[in-house]
Amino acid sequence: MFRASGLRPLALDAGALCGGLAVLAALCLLSLAVGSRPLALAEAWEGVRAHDDSIASLIVWRLRLPRTLLAVVTGAALAVAGVVMQALTRNPLAEPGILGVNAGASLAVVLSVWLGGITTVSGYLWFAFAGAALAAALVQLMARRSREAGPTRLVLAGIALGASLNAITGTITLYDTSAFDSYRFWVVGALEGRDATLLAWVTPFLAAGLALALASGHTLNIMALGEEQAAALGARLGRARALALAAITLLCGAATAAVGPISFVGLVVPHVLRLVMGADQRRLLAASLVAGPILLLAADILGRVLIRPDELEAGVVTAFLGGPVLLAMVLRRGEATR
């Protein structure tokens, strides 16, 4: 697994990275232009540059720039969390959305709204972290029990965890009807209508999570070999696991607090990247930093275009894209084991 990273020419990586960044930049520009009031690309760019009171400038700076940046940071966070989780559980189907980590963060947020009357991001962010941390730790426990039994068991345990948590969330939102109306928009994972202060609040946490994740790439590589071998190679497994869990918690908690639970970015991105570039976790982590934002931004733009003049939430689009990918993975696996 790490043999590949040593032998592959770095130039190839650099080329792919530049290509990815170019695509991302193009999508960002497109994201500024597309919307209920479409702007020409040049007009959008002029709006960014001028930063004055013109309509184009107001639309871009007030609405679309925060939204675009939010998509970029949360896309990166979810994809990186997916890579870490798949490495940690040694399960290709692991993903914070499917395994209930996002559901844990959601429940904690709804609890904080219900019991604490907390409605600001700065307030419920901490609850989102706590919920994500508890769920991630549970997933890790379940994964350790299920490792010999194949990927299905963990996915089902995750589904079960998510179902229980979501049921409690559902009961609370029914019990306290006033919370429900905003919740039903938040829960589909929308990037629309989130303001810039939100971005300012969650970005430091996301950055810390990304840094933690990127720093643990080497240990994740070793852990992928299996626990006995990793221990034999001198890896400090307990510490490595704790760091990986901390990264997942920061990334999923902050991303979920910001945009609601979004599934499948963490599943699709690492899976596609692994097909293209092999299983070196460090390269996967770096590449998903670019690929995650591309997927989420593309989903968000697609959602704005598909059912004009209405909008489809980004989380709905990623689920529509992700379900079939999961299905394809399952079927490929079936073929491989035959």
Add this chain to the structure above:
Amino acid sequence: MLLHPGRGRSLLLRRRALTVTTALLAVAIGAGAYTLLTGAYELPASDALRVLVGGGSDLDRFIVLGQRLPRLVSAALIGAMLALSGALFQSLSRNPLGSPDIVGFTTGATTGGLLVILVSAASSTATIALGTTIGGFATAAVVVLAARRRGGVGENLVLAGVALSQTLSALNDYLLSRATIQQAEVARAWQYGSLNAITWAQVRPLAAAAVVLLPLAAWFGRPAAALELGDDAATSLGLGVGRVRAAMVGYGVVLAAVCVSVAGPIGFLALAAPQLAQRLARTAGLTLSVSAAMGTALLVVADLAAQRLLAPFQIPVGLLAAACGGVYLMWLLGLRAPAAPGRP
């Protein structure tokens, strides 16, 4: 597994199954009586009892016969039907996890029902039932075809269903977010699976369906047991494997869809009831009567708890079932972990 047990052993097992069934029905009747005789409306149990034997005032009669009884009857019937549906799917997929909700059929049925509620101007129980049946069948067809194309039953079926149901539940969330707030209130009360507002108007078609569908289950016992031995063995026993399997899928989907159309999706009951029934009856194969009794007992008790736990607020029984069922499934997965091979 128990194809040729000794005659005495088989008799013993059958007696045990009978005992368990009777005990479960006794639990259901006890909880049912409690549901009928007590409640939020202040009505002495003796008065409620008088209603049951034909007397009582008009108001008392309305409370007991018009409100508490239909809810109890629907809980009993839906519990039995969902459990049967689960038992069939688990037998079919040769996987204890192959219940209609895990493999996505319930989510598909929900999508169909939501579409009817949200898109059509006037939705009745009948049109919702049509929507859930079509939704359930369409999802079943996609999942079974996708899994079968690779020759996969069991695990593949489960994973393919999980994949599809994730997408469909995103669609459900989306449909809900697109609705007006009034529509959304109706739809979400239904989407969570609830018996709160059930009336005789909904129980009558349900009871009619149950009268037709439940006895049919007896017909599946033998062929399903043969199928569990594997396709080759079943064929050599003279079974039309493809035909039987298609009939079981169709029957299981209709059972689940009827339940979803009346009460909304009630999660995990179809998964848990047959499993618990097998554990109690200590049989390995299909245990249709025990499963049905277990489903009835579970849902009657669960609905009683859903009514009373946070009273006067009524928890949708589907949410209660999902919360408990999720924990149960995690326990099931943990408990059934095989001994790790090759560990020092």
